[in-house]
Amino acid sequence: MLDVCLLGTGGMMPLPGRFLTSLMVRYNGSNLLIDCGEATQIAIKKKGWVFKPIDVICFTHYHADHISGLPGLLLTMGNAERTEPLTMVGPRGLERVVNALRCIAPELPFEIRYHELTEPEEHLEINGYHITAFKVQHNVVCYGYVLEIPRGGRFDAARAKAADIPLPYWSRLQKGEVITAEDGRIFTPEMVLGPARKGLKVTYTTDTRPVPSIAAYAAGSDLFICEGMYGEPEKEKKAREYKHMTFYEAARLAAQAKPEEMWLTHFSPSLVYPENYLEDVRRIFPETHLGKDGKSITLTFDEK
Amino acid sequence: MLDVCLLGTGGMMPLPGRFLTSLMVRYNGSNLLIDCGEATQIAIKKKGWVFKPIDVICFTHYHADHISGLPGLLLTMGNAERTEPLTMVGPRGLERVVNALRCIAPELPFEIRYHELTEPEEHLEINGYHITAFKVQHNVVCYGYVLEIPRGGRFDAARAKAADIPLPYWSRLQKGEVITAEDGRIFTPEMVLGPARKGLKVTYTTDTRPVPSIAAYAAGSDLFICEGMYGEPEKEKKAREYKHMTFYEAARLAAQAKPEEMWLTHFSPSLVYPENYLEDVRRIFPETHLGKDGKSITLTFDEK
Numbered sequence: 001m002l003d004v005c006l007l008g009t010g011g012m013m014p015l016p017g018r019f020l021t022s023l024m025v026r027y028n029g030s031n032l033l034i035d036c037g038e039a040t041q042i043a044i045k046k047k048g049w050v051f052k053p054i055d056v057i058c059f060t061h062y063h064a065d066h067i068s069g070l071p072g073l074l075l076t077m078g079n080a081e082r083t084e085p086l087t088m089v090g091p092r093g094l095e096r097v098v099n100a101l102r103c104i105a106p107e108l109p110f111e112i113r114y115h116e117l118t119e120p121e122e123h124l125e126i127n128g129y130h131i132t133a134f135k136v137q138h139n140v141v142c143y144g145y146v147l148e149i150p151r152g153g154r155f156d157a158a159r160a161k162a163a164d165i166p167l168p169y170w171s172r173l174q175k176g177e178v179i180t181a182e183d184g185r186i187f188t189p190e191m192v193l194g195p196a197r198k199g200l201k202v203t204y205t206t207d208t209r210p211v212p213s214i215a216a217y218a219a220g221s222d223l224f225i226c227e228g229m230y231g232e233p234e235k236e237k238k239a240r241e242y243k244h245m246t247f248y249e250a251a252r253l254a255a256q257a258k259p260e261e262m263w264l265t266h267f268s269p270s271l272v273y274p275e276n277y278l279e280d281v282r283r284i285f286p287e288t289h290l291g292k293d294g295k296s297i298t299l300t301f302d303e304k
Numbered sequence: 305m306l307d308v309c310l311l312g313t314g315g316m317m318p319l320p321g322r323f324l325t326s327l328m329v330r331y332n333g334s335n336l337l338i339d340c341g342e343a344t345q346i347a348i349k350k351k352g353w354v355f356k357p358i359d360v361i362c363f364t365h366y367h368a369d370h371i372s373g374l375p376g377l378l379l380t381m382g383n384a385e386r387t388e389p390l391t392m393v394g395p396r397g398l399e400r401v402v403n404a405l406r407c408i409a410p411e412l413p414f415e416i417r418y419h420e421l422t423e424p425e426e427h428l429e430i431n432g433y434h435i436t437a438f439k440v441q442h443n444v445v446c447y448g449y450v451l452e453i454p455r456g457g458r459f460d461a462a463r464a465k466a467a468d469i470p471l472p473y474w475s476r477l478q479k480g481e482v483i484t485a486e487d488g489r490i491f492t493p494e495m496v497l498g499p500a501r502k503g504l505k506v507t508y509t510t511d512t513r514p515v516p517s518i519a520a521y522a523a524g525s526d527l528f529i530c531e532g533m534y535g536e537p538e539k540e541k542k543a544r545e546y547k548h549m550t551f552y553e554a555a556r557l558a559a560q561a562k563p564e565e566m567w568l569t570h571f572s573p574s575l576v577y578p579e580n581y582l583e584d585v586r587r588i589f590p591e592t593h594l595g596k597d598g599k600s601i602t603l604t605f606d607e608k
Contacts, residue, residue, distance in 0.1 A: 013380050014343065016350040038376040039318065039343045046320040064375050064408040072342040072372045076317050096407075103404040104368040 002027045002149055002200045004223060005296035007043035011206070011229055011244075011266040012065055019043045019293055020065050021266040023204050023225060024054075027149055030127035032056040034145055034204055040069040041076050047294050052080040056126050058133070059090030060206055061142035062097045070098065071105040078108045085111040087126055089133065091141040092116050117143055134217050136208030138243045144205030146217050151301050152176060153194035160192045200299045203259070206266045209240070210249040218257035222299050225291070226250040228264035231277035247277050251284035265291035306331045306453055306504045308527060309600035311347035315510070315533055315548075315570040316369055323347045323597055324369050325570040327508050327529060328358075331453055334431035336360040338449055338508055344373040345380050351598050356384040360430050362437070363394030364510055365446040366401045374402065375409040382412045389415040391430055393437065395445040396420050421447055438521050440512030442547045448509030450521050455605050456480060457498035464496045504603045507563070510570045513544070514553040522561035526603050529595070530554040532568035535581035551581050555588035569595035 003026040008019030020037030024044065031053045033040075044051065054077060060066055077086070088094060095114045102108075115124060120135040132146040155174045165187050169179050179187045203218035206227035218224045229244035230236075239246050247264060254262040262285060267274050274290050281288045289295075307330040312323030324341030328348065335357045337344075348355065358381060364370055381390070392398060399418045406412075419428060424439040436450040459478045469491050473483050483491045507522035510531035522528045533548035534540075543550050551568060558566040566589060571578050578594050585592045593599075 013376065013383065014346050016346055019346075038373060039346060042318050042320055042323075042343060062408055064379055067408055068372075068376045069342060071368050072317065075368055079317065100404045100407040103401055104366055104371055 001301075002147075002202070002299045003296060004202055004299065005047055005049065005294065006225060006263060006265055006291045007040055007047065008037070008293050009265045009267055009291040009295075010065075010269065011227070012269055014039045014065075015269060017293070018267070020069070021206055021227075021291075022066075022069075024049060025129075025147060025202065026053075028128050029053060030055045030129070032058065032126075032129055032131075032147065034058045035060055035066040035206070036069045036073055037065045038068040041073045043293065044073075047296070050080070051077045052082045054082075054086065055084070056087045056089065056129065056131075058131070058143075058145050059088070059094065060136075060144065061091060061138060061140050062093060063140065063207070066207070067097065067101070071101045074102070074105050074108055078110065082110050085113050087113045087115060089115045089124065089131070090117060091143060092118055132217065134213065136205055136214060137211045138207045138209075142207050144203065144208065144214060144217065146221075147202045147204070149200040151197045151199040152189070153196050156192055156194060163187070163191055165192065198302055200301065202299070203257075207244065209243050210245050210253050212256075215253045215256035218253065218259055221257065221259035222261075223297065224254055224257055224259035224262045225265060226253060226262055227266035228274070228281075229266055229268050229271075231267075231271050231274050231281075233277075233280075247274075247281045247288075248284060251281045251288055254285040254288065259287070261287040261289055263289050263291045263295065267291075305605075306451075306506070306603045307600060308506055308603060309351055309353065309598065310529060310567060310569055310595045311344055311351065312341070312597050313569045313571055313595040313599075314369075314573065315531070316573055318343045318369075319573060321597070322571070324373070325510055325531070325595075326370075326373075328353060329433075329451060329506065330357075332432050333357060334359045334433070336362065336430075336433055336435075336451065338362045339364055339370040339510075340373045340377055341369045342372040345377045347597065348377075351600070354384070355381045356386045358386075358390065359388070360391045360393065360433065360435075362435065362447075362449050363392070363398065364440075364448065365395060365442060365444050366397060367444065367511070370511070371401065371405070375405045378406070378412055379409050382414065386414050389417050391417045391419060393419045393428065393435070394421065395447060396422055436521065438517065440509055440518060441515045442511045442513075446511050448507065448512065448518060448521065450525070451506045451508070453504040455501045455503040456493070457500050460496055460498060467491070467495050469496065502606055504605065506603070507561075511548065513547050514549050514557050516560075519557045519560035522557065522563055525561065525563035526565075527601065528558055528561055528563035528566045529569060530557060530566055531570035532578070532585075533570055533572045533575075535571075535575050535578050535585075537584075551578075551585045551592075552588060555585045555592055558589040558592065563591070565591040565593055567593050567595045567599065571595075 010018040022035040124131045130148040203221040228247040314322040326339040428435045434452040507525040532551040
């Protein structure tokens with residue numbers, strides 16, 4: 001079970017009723033945050049989610065609207081008595097930027113571990129989250145993220161019995177452990193598990209032009225969260241200039257990637273009524289939904 | 305006419321419905337802000353006040369809840385096409401802290417001028433604001449501020465006529481100008497103005513123990529905005545430890561200073577119902593009011 005919450009939906013500056021775009025997910029007691037603009041901690045509080053289990057913060061890039069809320073969040077996590085290390089992931093410069101911002105949050109009761117992205121694509125695995133960072137195309141180095149929760153194959157009791165595997169090992173094998181029995185025999189998960197089943201996949205990208213690789217990364221996502229800075233079709237030129245996307249460009253990516261659904265976010269402050277453009281966008285990709293502050297979904301493994 | 309708005313009333317961390325404590329005033333087309341915690345720009349937008357005319361930002365100190373909103377505010381002021389210089393006032397370290405935070409707001413279309421406070425008391429005059437910064441007692445160097453709009457004496461037409469001052473000079477003398485006439489005669493405002501009349505005075509202090517000098521600075525204010533971190537009388541020990549005040553300590557200062565009214569602010573996140581303590585506090589100083597996000601008042605010169 002993966003809870004996903006779009007904490008805010010604004011780009012550039014936070015507005016009353018439209019906080020800056022960031023994403024929080026919860027899985028197995030561990031929270032992961034992507035981006036942390038000004039007021040993100042208020043959005044978390046408003047949603048009723050908590051600070052202490054935030055184990056990972058990923059950054060797309062270091063424009064202020066994606067990181068300005070960090071010092072306040074770190075202090076609030078400290079006040080929530082977090083002591084476990086926090087992992088931060090982001091483009092080169094991460095430690096330098098975070099340390100500069102921490103001039104107003106110098107003392108924290110937990111360690112920060114930095115993972116700076118240097119390759120066009122990188123993989124990390126933290127607390128069950130399989131994270132793929134992929135470079136996108138903005139006016140500074142910027143990454144999108146794929147978050148996956150893989151799901152192992154079905155346990156086959158008949159095969160376990162046939163291989164004469166003692167019952168106490170069954171659940172350990174199911175969790176993926178390789179076991180050496182007291183009599184020297186070795187049991188592997190492959191002996192008792194069917195082929196891996198469909199897991200959960202969320203793809204998140206903001207602050208980028210609609211480069212084709214995004215569709216490839218987002219392919220088959222349960223949820224594709226994509227920037228849509230402008231709803232007005234005539235703003236495509238502006239989107240090109242500032243390295244953002246229109247709703248239609250996002251929808252064309254989604255039409256290729258075929259996620260279960262797409263949420264648009266990172267609206268320009270000038271875009272007061274994004275709903276005015278929804279009908280047109282759905283002609284390109286019907287499962288387009290507008291992001292809304294606090295909009296959330298719980299993704300569960302298929303019961304098929 | 306001086307408009308005063310308490311943008312937020314929280315201390316430590318911003319909450320939904322209770323942003324961090326900061327003050328904005330407007331006088332004669334020039335805005336002055338004291339402190340700028342996370343989400344201050346949202347509070348300004350919510351109030352409907354504007355960013356471009358912010359000419360001065362004063363800081364009490366550099367704990368995150370008083371300055372974390374600065375990079376975002378500066379960018380938003382830049383987006384509002386401000387090009388005039390901005391003056392910042394605050395304790396020693398101002399330029400270093402602001403430059404560190406500006407790692408995420410490096411390019412601004414206006415200049416920043418720094419005034420670092422080094423004396424226990426300093427006076428500045430900017431755009432008609434007479435500012436007195438006074439040192440208070442927190443766990444880091446912290447200042448309170450008195451903002452005054454002085455008011456000249458009444459113009460005495462009879463004296464002007466008696467002194468044979470030509471009519472075109474009258475309004476210039478009234479504005480305080482010293483004039484050398486073409487015939488060499490010198491006219492001074494004192495020749496035509498009565499004694500200075502009562503101006504407007506607002507005193508603002510947060511993050512301090514109730515040292516007696518505060519009452520002296522706040523004496524005779526139209527409005528005294530004072531921190532009240534705790535409403536629960538039993539938290540006086542905590543207030544002493546963290547260098548804050550209870551409502552009752554603030555009210556005792558007000559009882560000495562005798563402002564027209566006092567607004568309490570900078571409530572602890574643990575203080576959910578500050579109104580529960582108001583009756584008791586008013587026994588000490590009847591004109592105590594609870595601050596509320598966006599609470600504002602327009603102060604006008606006495607018409608007596």
